[in-house]
Amino acid sequence: MSLPSLPSAPLGDLRGSAARWRRRHLLDRAMRWGLPLALLVVLFPLFDMIYWIAVRALPTFTWATLTTDQVGLGGGLYAMIVGSFTLLALATGFAAAVGIAAGMYTAEYAPPSIARWARVAGNLLAGIPAIVLGYFGYYALVLYTHWGYTTLAGGITLGVFMVPFVYRTADLAFANVPSEQREAALAMGARPGQYLVRVALPIALPAILSGVFLAMAIGLGETAPLLYTAGWSSTPVAGLFQPTSFLTGAIWNFYDYPSTEGSFQALAFQAAFLLLILVIGLNVVVQAVAERYRRRTRGMMA
Amino acid sequence: MDEPISPGDRPAMGRSPGISEPAPPAAPSAPVRAPSLRRWLASPLALAPLILLGLVVAVLAIASEGQYFGLSFWGPVWEFIPTDPAGSTYGIALFALGTAITAGIALILASGLSLAIAIALTTYLPPRTGRILTTLTDLLAGIPSVVYGIWGFVVLAPYFASTVEPNLRNALGWLPGFGGPESAIGGGTGLLLGIFILTLMVIPLTTAVMRESLRSVPRDVVEAGLALGATPWEVVRRVRLRVARRGLWGAVFLGFGRAIGESVALAMVLGNTIQYPPSIYGGSYTIASFIFTQLDSAFFYPELLRALVEFALVILLITIAFNLLGQRAVSGVRTRTVPGAGGRA
Amino acid sequence: MTGPEPGPVGPEPILSVRHLSVRAPNRTILDDVSLDFCDREVAAIIGPSGCGKTTLVRSLNRMTEVAPGVRIEGSVRYRGEEIYDPRVNPVLVRQRIGMVFQRPVPFPLSIYENVAFGLRLQGIEEAEVDRTVRRSLEQAGLWKELDGDVERSGLTLSGGQQQRLCIARALAVKPRVLLLDEPAASLDPTATQRIEELIFDLRKEYAVIIVTHNMQQAARIANRTAFLYQGRLIEYSDTHQLFENPREKLTESYVTGRFG
Numbered sequence: 001m002s003l004p005s006l007p008s009a010p011l012g013d014l015r016g017s018a019a020r021w022r023r024r025h026l027l028d029r030a031m032r033w034g035l036p037l038a039l040l041v042v043l044f045p046l047f048d049m050i051y052w053i054a055v056r057a058l059p060t061f062t063w064a065t066l067t068t069d070q071v072g073l074g075g076g077l078y079a080m081i082v083g084s085f086t087l088l089a090l091a092t093g094f095a096a097a098v099g100i101a102a103g104m105y106t107a108e109y110a111p112p113s114i115a116r117w118a119r120v121a122g123n124l125l126a127g128i129p130a131i132v133l134g135y136f137g138y139y140a141l142v143l144y145t146h147w148g149y150t151t152l153a154g155g156i157t158l159g160v161f162m163v164p165f166v167y168r169t170a171d172l173a174f175a176n177v178p179s180e181q182r183e184a185a186l187a188m189g190a191r192p193g194q195y196l197v198r199v200a201l202p203i204a205l206p207a208i209l210s211g212v213f214l215a216m217a218i219g220l221g222e223t224a225p226l227l228y229t230a231g232w233s234s235t236p237v238a239g240l241f242q243p244t245s246f247l248t249g250a251i252w253n254f255y256d257y258p259s260t261e262g263s264f265q266a267l268a269f270q271a272a273f274l275l276l277i278l279v280i281g282l283n284v285v286v287q288a289v290a291e292r293y294r295r296r297t298r299g300m301m302a
Numbered sequence: 303m304d305e306p307i308s309p310g311d312r313p314a315m316g317r318s319p320g321i322s323e324p325a326p327p328a329a330p331s332a333p334v335r336a337p338s339l340r341r342w343l344a345s346p347l348a349l350a351p352l353i354l355l356g357l358v359v360a361v362l363a364i365a366s367e368g369q370y371f372g373l374s375f376w377g378p379v380w381e382f383i384p385t386d387p388a389g390s391t392y393g394i395a396l397f398a399l400g401t402a403i404t405a406g407i408a409l410i411l412a413s414g415l416s417l418a419i420a421i422a423l424t425t426y427l428p429p430r431t432g433r434i435l436t437t438l439t440d441l442l443a444g445i446p447s448v449v450y451g452i453w454g455f456v457v458l459a460p461y462f463a464s465t466v467e468p469n470l471r472n473a474l475g476w477l478p479g480f481g482g483p484e485s486a487i488g489g490g491t492g493l494l495l496g497i498f499i500l501t502l503m504v505i506p507l508t509t510a511v512m513r514e515s516l517r518s519v520p521r522d523v524v525e526a527g528l529a530l531g532a533t534p535w536e537v538v539r540r541v542r543l544r545v546a547r548r549g550l551w552g553a554v555f556l557g558f559g560r561a562i563g564e565s566v567a568l569a570m571v572l573g574n575t576i577q578y579p580p581s582i583y584g585g586s587y588t589i590a591s592f593i594f595t596q597l598d599s600a601f602f603y604p605e606l607l608r609a610l611v612e613f614a615l616v617i618l619l620i621t622i623a624f625n626l627l628g629q630r631a632v633s634g635v636r637t638r639t640v641p642g643a644g645g646r647a
Numbered sequence: 648m649t650g651p652e653p654g655p656v657g658p659e660p661i662l663s664v665r666h667l668s669v670r671a672p673n674r675t676i677l678d679d680v681s682l683d684f685c686d687r688e689v690a691a692i693i694g695p696s697g698c699g700k701t702t703l704v705r706s707l708n709r710m711t712e713v714a715p716g717v718r719i720e721g722s723v724r725y726r727g728e729e730i731y732d733p734r735v736n737p738v739l740v741r742q743r744i745g746m747v748f749q750r751p752v753p754f755p756l757s758i759y760e761n762v763a764f765g766l767r768l769q770g771i772e773e774a775e776v777d778r779t780v781r782r783s784l785e786q787a788g789l790w791k792e793l794d795g796d797v798e799r800s801g802l803t804l805s806g807g808q809q810q811r812l813c814i815a816r817a818l819a820v821k822p823r824v825l826l827l828d829e830p831a832a833s834l835d836p837t838a839t840q841r842i843e844e845l846i847f848d849l850r851k852e853y854a855v856i857i858v859t860h861n862m863q864q865a866a867r868i869a870n871r872t873a874f875l876y877q878g879r880l881i882e883y884s885d886t887h888q889l890f891e892n893p894r895e896k897l898t899e900s901y902v903t904g905r906f907g
Binding site: 017020021024025 | 736738739768
Binding site for chain 1: 347348349350351352354355357358361362365415418419421422426427435438439441442444445446447448449450451452453455456457502505509533534535536538556559560562563564565566570590593594597598610611614617618621622625626629
């Protein structure tokens with residue numbers, strides 16, 4: 001805010017002692033330069049992590065890594081990639097359907113008291129530990145249904161995990177549709193359903209999409225909801241009622257193999273590297289979409 | 303851009319979504335009046351989150367069959383493979399201890415660092431720099447747990463074993479828990495590494511909540527402090543922290559909810575040992591990391607499965623309690639950079 | 648309350664502003680403003696909203712720079728010393744030139760601690776803090792009104808009382824100049840009158856500079872009045888003259904209510 005000043009500089013007619021002013025001033029300076037160091041303490045490990053994952057993964061990372069099956073101790077991530085995206089597609093479908101519908105009803109239809117409870121529950125749902133959801137999926141979708149480990153069970157469990165993230169953005173996106181839009185539409189004789197589909201949805205859609213992408217970024221990186229629901233398979237997913245492998249599972253299964261023994265650990269690092277890229281990429285998309293939405297609504301408010 | 307913070311907030315990278323930017327959630331406009339039948343059909347949809355939450359609790363409660371609640375549940379011993387299924391005791395104590403140590407210490411460290419970061423961002427750093435740095439710290443939230451885990455296990459553990467832990471033992475050996483014989487230091491996995499990783503994982507959440515709590519302090523209150531001749535630091539300490547107190551505590555509660563639920567990363571770096579940890583270098587288990595690693599072996603032992611499900615139920619209920627506390631505390635605070643946090647509690 | 652006499656122009660102004668310009672990234676908020684403020688006088692700054700009144704007073708104790716992105720040029724001298732001298736710490740400026748804002752903002756502390764806030768920072772000893780708090784509350788007319796009950800939270804007071812608490816808090820630091828940015832804007836007429844009486848008393852000891860959009864208020868309490876329009880100082884003169892016989896056409900049309 002200003003250049004350093006000497007306690008004896010102009011305006012020196014102080015109340016209180018000069019020594020005290022000096023202490024106050026130095027303490028402020030110390031905080032100004034010291035507190036941002038906490039950012040370094042946090043950011044250094046982040047860069048260290050990205051660096052080491054890249055260093056371990058890149059030497060053996062080739063196109064074949066993405067396109068071949070795991071064979072013995074080596075091979076590629078093809079089955080895991082296909083599995084991850086199949087699971088993610090199922091989960092996104094589930095989460096988007098439930099989350100958007102619930103968000104729309106919470107924002108547009110629900111009486112305030114119900115809406116309040118729904119929002120609290122949405123926040124709590126987002127806070128459930130992933131492994132607890134894994135147990136839920138295992139008990140409800142693997143044991144109780146007698147399906148065994150299946151892609152479908154994994155997808156649904158992951159979907160439940162992702163619901164609150166979609167739900168909360170959808171709720172907010174609908175609530176943020178300017179009320180003039182609603183009044184104008186209804187004044188022109190639109191039925192509520194028409195208003196929702198033709199007016200509110202297009203306005204809210206970019207924000208909802210950013211919520212969906214965010215949920216996907218989070219879902220893609222989860223392990224705990226899948227391990228005991230989707231099972232594992234070294235070949236690409238064969239059907240909804242067959243087990244499947246997935247990228248995070250590759251890391252969990254192979255991380256503690258000695259790095260000298262074949263390339264199991266290398267496979268784990270390649271999966272980690274791929275996940276990092278996908279997750280960062282999805283987050284960039286989230287931001288871009290959100291940015292566009294922000295501009296649009298801002299223009300509308302003006 | 304106004305989103306209240308809630309437990310599951312995962313700051314994505316970036317100053318994000320402006321899902322928020324648009325105006326303060328439109329003044330609650332009169333809800334659209336739908337025909338009553340459709341309204342009636344709609345309420346289950348609006349309540350989907352509540353229904354899902356109830357379903358999870360109910361399924362776990364049924365699965366646990368409630369039969370292990372009682373003294374033996376808290377017994378100190380975990381019999382890995384019960385020799386006498388009917389009489390086995392499955393004690394949660396050692397795992398609860400592991401959870402308390404890792405989550406507790408990680409939360410203290412994360413809260414301190416987050417507070418420092420939040421103050422730096424809201425008071426000292428120029429907005430543009432702050433935005434870039436916020437994007438980067440939020441990046442931490444986007445990184446999958448398993449990636450933290452493999453980095454911790456493969457990269458950090460050897461370094462902890464060879465450098466960090468011996469030095470720490472030399473420097474702080476007089477402190478209980480930090481000393482012990484040389485053999486106390488093993489392969490690097492253990493409480494210390496677990497706490498380190500968990501701290502990093504909790505920081506994005508606590509930072510986001512604290513940052514927005516401090517930011518929500520009205521500007522004129524801050525300016526009033528400055529106008530009275532307080533230094534920026536004095537304004538932080540005497541005004542900002544006091545006004546934002548509730549939100550800051552909320553961050554701690556939400557952070558605790560996050561910390562006790564983490565399973566995968568800790569299962570990879572905590573050394574997975576059922577023991578009373580002899581020192582900070584020793585291996586341990588948390589409730590969450592234990593149930594994460596054990597479910598497959600429980601397949602053949604229904605009693606074991608029930609006990610594990612009860613463990614899951616315990617952390618679920620604790621998480622819900624802390625998230626409720628946290629949500630209450632931050633209910634006035636609105637966050638802008640935490641995407642996905644839509645609900646207005 | 649009768650209209651104030653214009654005070655004699657002191658030999659040396661307590662604050663003198665020269666060629667002060669304040670620019671935000673895409674517009675000029677204040678454009679080359681020069682004027683002097685005298686000790687033991689009330690000066691009012693009037694003008695339509697957005698004319699830069701608030702920015703002008705905020706620039707007098709270096710509060711403008713709290714907002715990022717503004718550029719400040721020109722000079723402000725406090726008793727001959729340049730407050731924008733790079734060696735001067737703004738904190739020291741603000742100890743001498745106090746400020747009260749539009750919205751009353753008590754800290755979430757007791758009334759006593761609100762007033763003692765600035766004193767505690769300076770490490771003033773307890774007995775003097777006690778005396779100063781009491782005296783400041785008396786000056787602000789709060790001591791009697793509260794019957795000495797100063798341990799309750801400052802937030803429990805009414806709006807007008809809160810604003811007088813903020814004035815007492817600013818006075819406790821013993822500034823020489825008191826800047827008031829529309830101090831009565833959010834108050835009802837009775838509370839406004841109390842504030843005006845208070846300001847009238849304050850000029851016995853301080854230089855008071857008050858921003859107001861209420862011309863009657865300026866006429867009632869100010870010795871001198873400055874009229875600002877679109878960031879420029881149009882006219883600055885004796886209050887009577889400005890309102891009854893303005894030199895500038897623009898001033899005339901403003902004070903006669905033709906715009907604004």
